[in-house]
Amino acid sequence: MKESYEVIVIGAGVSGLYTLYRLRERGFSVRLLEAGTGIGGTWYWNRYPGARFDSESYTYQYSFSEDLYKEWQWSEHFAAQPEIERYMNFVADKFDLRKDIELNTRVASIHFDSTDRSWEITAEDGRKVRAQFVVAATGLLSAPQLPDYRGVNDFAGLTIHSARWPKQKIDFRGKRVGVVGSGPTAVQIIQTIAPDVGQLTVFQRTANWCTPLRNRPIDAAEQEGLTARAAEIIQECRETFAGFMHNLDPRASTEVSKEERLANYQKLYDQGGFALWFGNYNDMLTNKAFADEVSEFLAEKIRQRVKDPATAEKLIPKNHPYGTKRPPGEKNFYEIFNQDNVELVDLRATPIEQITASGVETTESSHDLDILIYATGFQSLTGALLRIDIRGENGLTLQEKWSDGPRTQMGIQFAGFPNFFATQGPHHPAAFCNNTRCAETAGDWITNCISYLRDNGYTSIEADPAAEDAWTKLCYDSVKGLIIENMQDSWFFGNNNPELKGERRFLLWAGSVPEFHQLYADVAARGYPGFELR
Numbered sequence: 037m038k039e040s041y042e043v044i045v046i047g048a049g050v051s052g053l054y055t056l057y058r059l060r061e062r063g064f065s066v067r068l069l070e071a072g073t074g075i076g077g078t079w080y081w082n083r084y085p086g087a088r089f090d091s092e093s094y095t096y097q098y099s100f101s102e103d104l105y106k107e108w109q110w111s112e113h114f115a116a117q118p119e120i121e122r123y124m125n126f127v128a129d130k131f132d133l134r135k136d137i138e139l140n141t142r143v144a145s146i147h148f149d150s151t152d153r154s155w156e157i158t159a160e161d162g163r164k165v166r167a168q169f170v171v172a173a174t175g176l177l178s179a180p181q182l183p184d185y186r187g188v189n190d191f192a193g194l195t196i197h198s199a200r201w202p203k204q205k206i207d208f209r210g211k212r213v214g215v216v217g218s219g220p221t222a223v224q225i226i227q228t229i230a231p232d233v234g235q236l237t238v239f240q241r242t243a244n245w246c247t248p249l250r251n252r253p254i255d256a257a258e259q260e261g262l263t264a265r266a267a268e269i270i271q272e273c274r275e276t277f278a279g280f281m282h283n284l285d286p287r288a289s290t291e292v293s294k295e296e297r298l299a300n301y302q303k304l305y306d307q308g309g310f311a312l313w314f315g316n317y318n319d320m321l322t323n324k325a326f327a328d329e330v331s332e333f334l335a336e337k338i339r340q341r342v343k344d345p346a347t348a349e350k351l352i353p354k355n356h357p358y359g360t361k362r363p364p365g366e367k368n369f370y371e372i373f374n375q376d377n378v379e380l381v382d383l384r385a386t387p388i389e390q391i392t393a394s395g396v397e398t399t400e401s402s403h404d405l406d407i408l409i410y411a412t413g414f415q416s417l418t419g420a421l422l423r424i425d426i427r428g429e430n431g432l433t434l435q436e437k438w439s440d441g442p443r444t445q446m447g448i449q450f451a452g453f454p455n456f457f458a459t460q461g462p463h464h465p466a467a468f469c470n471n472t473r474c475a476e477t478a479g480d481w482i483t484n485c486i487s488y489l490r491d492n493g494y495t496s497i498e499a500d501p502a503a504e505d506a507w508t509k510l511c512y513d514s515v516k517g518l519i520i521e522n523m524q525d526s527w528f529f530g531n532n533n534p535e536l537k538g539e540r541r542f543l544l545w546a547g548s549v550p551e552f553h554q555l556y557a558d559v560a561a562r563g564y565p566g567f568e569l570r
């Protein structure tokens with residue numbers, strides 16, 4: 037690594053690799069720093085059993101290279117983590133990105149030096165590098181969060197957080213395994229390890245509306261069609277509300293008879309993926325009565341699939357309707373609870389009191405375990421940034437700036453932090469977005485912006501504080517009128533984020549993917565209003 041670069045990118049995940057590719061294409065000297073020993077970001081760290089896409093593989097892939105579409109063939113409609121990690125490595129090799137990536141380099145601090153208006157980036161091992169621009173491609177769900185239970189470090193068996201899964205295979209056979217959590221990650225782990233374990237105990241605080249993923253291999257004929265239509269599929273995704281290949285029905289649920297609605301729910305349920313969510317009527321996110329009806333449709337499925345009525349009731353969400361959180365995609369998840377060796381512990385009724393050397397103690401019972409898995413999610417959106425010591429002008433820390441919740445201009449810059457960009461920090465449309473589609477938009481915007489500065493004799497860009505206030509307000513306002521407005525128990529609201537101290541904050545922008553794309557394009561076309569260029 038040299039002493040200085042024009043741009044330092046942090047993170048070799050979907051958005052970091054893409055931004056590196058784009059910046060290099062424009063001739064910038066750029067180095068990418070990555071904490072892991074390999075590339076892939078989310079798809080490197082989340083190597084837990086059952087990890088896979090929840091969006092169709094061919095809608096999640098990169099869109100920038102026709103050659104790439106033609107050369108890479110997905111084996112399944114919803115590819116699993118090992119294949120996705122191979123894809124990320126294939127992309128890095130194909131575009132010769134590795135030579136500009138520094139692995140094993142966890143960034144500890146990023147400090148702005150006002151004397152020469154550059155950034156000093158220091159790794160945990162003490163290495164330092166300087167850059168005019170920093171792009172934090174550090175991810176939105178990448179700072180794992182453990183619960184703060186008494187004794188959380190006391191367990192004598194194997195403790196694993198889902199996002200820090202070891203590379204070596206874990207033998208679950210005959211083991212007593214506990215899983216804390218019931219989000220999309222927990223569901224994937226539970227349904228994958230259940231056939232192997234000796235005894236499985238699921239510690240569930242909030243049930244979720246899981247729907248069948250309907251994954252299957254891609255056969256040769258399908259493959260031919262998918263390769264031929266690759267660009268078209270990505271274009272379709274750019275035009276749908278959430279960047280998936282499912283498009284909202286042009287009709288509201290109220291325009292359709294109940295009989296027709298119920299038949300439609302069944303059709304979408306059979307289709308799989310996010311079809312029931314984003315292929316449904318266009319008032320999915322705004323009409324509670326409609327969301328409740330879909331919820332009741334799903335509750336009936338759970339009752340049919342889970343033999344013990346009391347267990348079925350515990351698995352039916354009671355505090356949020358369908359569509360207000362990202363729904364886990366499942367396969368045989370509910371049937372797992374019919375196995376004699378699987379126990380569901382309802383943490384709302386009997387909370388965990390402490391973790392002990394031998395396992396988990398709730399207010400009612402003790403559970404001796406060999407392996408304890410935390411699928412407890414992340415310090416979402418802000419965590420990856422706040423865990424780095426980032427200091428802008430006049431030594432202002434990001435922790436200080438965001439002590440009352442994040443403030444950003446378009447989710448991409450923060451006033452007081454010149455030439456610092458985030459690809460997927462707070463205030464992005466990540467709640468509903470197919471990640472790669474939005475990551476590419478952010479990567480393009482940043483690359484075009486830095487190129488614009490260079491080509492027009494500017495050396496610096498910084499969010500304008502008034503524009504930042506307006507954008508931050510817009511993000512809070514974007515949730516008004518949506519059913520999720522009055523909910524606070526999901527990562528959209530940072531429910532696991534210690535810096536929010538339990539305060540209610542919507543951490544995203546709840547607009548559509550086409551609006552996001554258009555808004556970013558307009559600001560660039562108009563010479564970056566809302567930003568101060570020097």
Ligand code: NAP
Nearest residue numbers: 088089090183217218219220221222241242362411412413
């Ligand atoms: P999550 O949705 O935030 O779920 C975390 C789970 O842990 C929740 O069930 C939560 O319960 C529970 N939990 C947290 N703290 C707890 C505590 N102190 N005690 C007991 N339970 C606790 O995290 P995730 O499942 O990792 O998924 C995060 C997001 O990643 C998803 O929404 C999705 O966008 C993405 N994801 C995608 C895929 C994919 O297929 N591509 C797979 C996995 C994840 P509460 O609900 O009660 O807080």
